[in-house]
Amino acid sequence: MNQKQDILVIDDEHTVTQAVAKICGSEGMMVATAEHAADALKQLENNEFRLMLCDIMMPELNGFQFLEELVRRGIHTPVIMMTGYSTVENAVKSLTSTGAIAYIPKPFTADELLAIVNCSLRCSTLLEEADSAGLEHSRAMSYVPSPANYYRLGHISWALMEDEGTARIGVSDLFMKSIDGIREFELATTGDELLQGIPCGQATTLDGLTHEIMCPLSGQVIEVNDDASSNPSLVEKDPYFRGWLYRVLPTNPKSDLQWLSL
Amino acid sequence: MLLNSKIGLRLTFGAVLTILIAIAIFAYFNIQSQNRTLLTEVERHATEFSEHLKSDMRYDMMHADRSRIQAGILRIGSQETIEIINVFNKDGEVIYSSDLSSVGKMVTIEAATCFRCHLTGEPLKNLKKQEHVRIFRHAPDSQRTMGIINPIYNEESCWTANCHAHPESQTVLGVLDVTIPLTEVDETIRQSQVAITMLAISAIIVLSVMIGFLVRWWIDRPVRDLLTATREIAGGNLNYRVEVKREDEIGMLGKSFNSMTDNLADARLQLFQSDKLASLGRLAAGVAHEINNPLTAVLTNSSYLLKRSEGSPEMNDDLKVIVSETIRCREIVKSLLDFSRQTVPKKRKADINQIIHRAATVVENQLSMRQVELVMDLDDALPSATVDANQIQQVFINLLVNACDAIGDGGGTIKVSSKVISLGPAGTLQIKRALCRKRHDLVDRKVQVDGKPAISMRFRKGKQTGLIHLDPMYGSSGHQLGDMPDLKEDVDLMCPDCSASLIAEGETCPQCGSPIYVFEVPLKGLVQGCLQSGCGWHRWEQADSAWDDEYVEIQVTDDGCGIPKSQLPKLFEPFMSTKGQKGTGLGLAVTWGIVDNHNGTIVVDSEVDVGTTFTIRIPVGI
Numbered sequence: 001m002n003q004k005q006d007i008l009v010i011d012d013e014h015t016v017t018q019a020v021a022k023i024c025g026s027e028g029m030m031v032a033t034a035e036h037a038a039d040a041l042k043q044l045e046n047n048e049f050r051l052m053l054c055d056i057m058m059p060e061l062n063g064f065q066f067l068e069e070l071v072r073r074g075i076h077t078p079v080i081m082m083t084g085y086s087t088v089e090n091a092v093k094s095l096t097s098t099g100a101i102a103y104i105p106k107p108f109t110a111d112e113l114l115a116i117v118n119c120s121l122r123c124s125t126l127l128e129e130a131d132s133a134g135l136e137h138s139r140a141m142s143y144v145p146s147p148a149n150y151y152r153l154g155h156i157s158w159a160l161m162e163d164e165g166t167a168r169i170g171v172s173d174l175f176m177k178s179i180d181g182i183r184e185f186e187l188a189t190t191g192d193e194l195l196q197g198i199p200c201g202q203a204t205t206l207d208g209l210t211h212e213i214m215c216p217l218s219g220q221v222i223e224v225n226d227d228a229s230s231n232p233s234l235v236e237k238d239p240y241f242r243g244w245l246y247r248v249l250p251t252n253p254k255s256d257l258q259w260l261s262l
Numbered sequence: 263m264l265l266n267s268k269i270g271l272r273l274t275f276g277a278v279l280t281i282l283i284a285i286a287i288f289a290y291f292n293i294q295s296q297n298r299t300l301l302t303e304v305e306r307h308a309t310e311f312s313e314h315l316k317s318d319m320r321y322d323m324m325h326a327d328r329s330r331i332q333a334g335i336l337r338i339g340s341q342e343t344i345e346i347i348n349v350f351n352k353d354g355e356v357i358y359s360s361d362l363s364s365v366g367k368m369v370t371i372e373a374a375t376c377f378r379c380h381l382t383g384e385p386l387k388n389l390k391k392q393e394h395v396r397i398f399r400h401a402p403d404s405q406r407t408m409g410i411i412n413p414i415y416n417e418e419s420c421w422t423a424n425c426h427a428h429p430e431s432q433t434v435l436g437v438l439d440v441t442i443p444l445t446e447v448d449e450t451i452r453q454s455q456v457a458i459t460m461l462a463i464s465a466i467i468v469l470s471v472m473i474g475f476l477v478r479w480w481i482d483r484p485v486r487d488l489l490t491a492t493r494e495i496a497g498g499n500l501n502y503r504v505e506v507k508r509e510d511e512i513g514m515l516g517k518s519f520n521s522m523t524d525n526l527a528d529a530r531l532q533l534f535q536s537d538k539l540a541s542l543g544r545l546a547a548g549v550a551h552e553i554n555n556p557l558t559a560v561l562t563n564s565s566y567l568l569k570r571s572e573g574s575p576e577m578n579d580d581l582k583v584i585v586s587e588t589i590r591c592r593e594i595v596k597s598l599l600d601f602s603r604q605t606v607p608k609k610r611k612a613d614i615n616q617i618i619h620r621a622a623t624v625v626e627n628q629l630s631m632r633q634v635e636l637v638m639d640l641d642d643a644l645p646s647a648t649v650d651a652n653q654i655q656q657v658f659i660n661l662l663v664n665a666c667d668a669i670g671d672g673g674g675t676i677k678v679s680s681k682v683i684s685l686g687p688a689g690t691l692q693i694k695r696a697l698c699r700k701r702h703d704l705v706d707r708k709v710q711v712d713g714k715p716a717i718s719m720r721f722r723k724g725k726q727t728g729l730i731h732l733d734p735m736y737g738s739s740g741h742q743l744g745d746m747p748d749l750k751e752d753v754d755l756m757c758p759d760c761s762a763s764l765i766a767e768g769e770t771c772p773q774c775g776s777p778i779y780v781f782e783v784p785l786k787g788l789v790q791g792c793l794q795s796g797c798g799w800h801r802w803e804q805a806d807s808a809w810d811d812e813y814v815e816i817q818v819t820d821d822g823c824g825i826p827k828s829q830l831p832k833l834f835e836p837f838m839s840t841k842g843q844k845g846t847g848l849g850l851a852v853t854w855g856i857v858d859n860h861n862g863t864i865v866v867d868s869e870v871d872v873g874t875t876f877t878i879r880i881p882v883g884i
Contacts, residue, residue, distance in 0.1 A: 015559035023566050057551060084554025085547060107558035107592050109565035109585065193610050220610050251609070 004048045005030045010040045011055040023110045037061035050124050056083035067099045078124045091197035092259045095154035115209035123178035151260035153216035170244040181206040182232035192221045196256050217256050219248030270482030278470040289462040305395050312412040312440045326425045332358050345441040406444040484512040500527035546598045561588045612651040615640045621658035633673035641681045647814050648883035653856040660849040661818040668822025677819040693734045696781040698757035720758045721746050739798040773799045812882040824870040
């Protein structure tokens, strides 16, 4: 096996792979490109990558089928899904698919790309460390076990159904660890409507990048945790309890929850 | 063939045939009765004449003055109205006659004059009065003639007279036979026959023409109009309307037909728009995908350059424009996807009146510039509805801008009103679960009524048994009763799974007396309904009382130029603009899509040069 490269970009649009390669390359990352899933699978036979960026809409094998193929071949490399056909369904499906850890709608700016790539690379590293530390093998789901009854959207955010019919929403510890030192949170306000799979807030990090927080559950915000927004470190320290972000009134919990994992 | 295909012609033909028969019978009996009256009159006259003649001759007979008798008969018989006067003796010999050549001639017993009395062996002594008269023709082609025989009876003065001419034993001494030609009478009869026939024929013609005309006017034309309308509608022209001028059943039929067509047109429009918007959605999704890839290249490269060009302010500024404009493109594509239902509307409770006010604020400047006055008539008690406030605001902005454009530069008034209305569950609520007493679901997904899964039940009547399928739309009655026997008879309904009875015992439909079925909708109580297909009686207390769906109705009315009728059906189609180059043609399509997304309806009513009204109904929701 050859040396481990950083990123593999898979997209049938040559301009997109080139742009991603240029931007990530400028940050010192080693980037390989593939024009379709078969090409990517071929490269994966000989090389190992820390991260992959994959388009959803591709001829022959599409992005989701590619992910299935990765699972079949036992390749655990984390994948960021990209698509120009940005729908809630695509976003949620990406984040709940085995192997995909993030989702970015096209078109994106260089900063948006770098934010998600950095975050995902760090996440990937953390998962590798967890691997070598001998933690369970199904990785993203068990990195730091979240408390019982917490529904998770990928490794990004969680939702906890409460007895009163409301739900609490927060971000996972893995997400917090993946982004580098939070400077501030930009959150929705009370009364706002959140949609599953659509950003419900942004976290700006010390490096100046902005990371979108994908919302795990659709609902109307009835309370925002002011402690968390005024003191971001609280979320870093205790993301599952005192560091929650929103209390919402879910609009469609039944169908939303089936996308989430316990 | 023609009769079979034209109801008017059939009706006319039937009526004319009836009249023809009636008038013909009437004319026939009328002529008969006139004939009889005339002949009776002539007969009476002739009999009287014969009697007078007899009494006139009496004196001469008594004196056996033969020459005077003969002279008198000659004189009287020479009148034009008399053909001949004969007097026979008992032996059949003509003893006096107005025709002298006949005197002395014998007649046989078979002669018309004699046979009435001498028909049987013994001669009749007394002949009935009407039998004195006989009508005959001398030759088959000659005129009719009336003969009156008047027997001269023996009497005391005859056998006691000096001449002793007649023995006492003789009853009938002779017969006076007067023959009168019926020429004049027959002529009168003929004339009256002609007159009555002419009258009958003209009556038939006049009545036929009138009936034909009336049938054509009252039945044929409206039926033909309806038929034309039906053909037009069937051919897809849902704008066609029947002209209703009357208040009778056909007028009502026309009205019902028009309202049915209205509903059909509305439904088709909504369906058509759904379809159109779905196509637009697919198109937009395709376009978004195609455009997002090149946009990605532009955005990534330009933002990458922007990051690297911090040392060069001039280039930096230019790149900022490229980046921000590309981001704007991204937002446009995203909103296109939003509109085309690729994203779910973000619905929550909102005050529609407040949304109207917000929309008004947005277009305020535009309105005041064009001297358009905005009149609000909003219901303060309007319940809040579950809507996507931004999308609904877009709807009002679109409608207000359209109204403003319709008014033009001359100034005018836009009226916005809101109110709450209630529409009942009947006809709008589909029953999706129906349980028997033992909790078996009766909804049968394999059988559909009107495209929806039917409610199936088993019937039993004597030894006959089978399945029936009820209409699942509450309050509708398009039941498929299959080969179930007559409803009036004692039919039992059962659950197909467990045979639990589904008949409401001891109850019948208050409208048509048919049996009533009953089943339970889980958590929502018992539903009863009439089994008769087409009756539609129903009772569902929970739905009837509590489920009147509330809708917020908003009307936007302007007094602008109006929209021609021909353009109304296309109004909500994408890329349809009445504003020429000014509009994109997407405003109303988007409006329609948003309202449809909220399970609402939008209807337009417009008259050229009078104004336009858009009516939106949005369910209040939970």
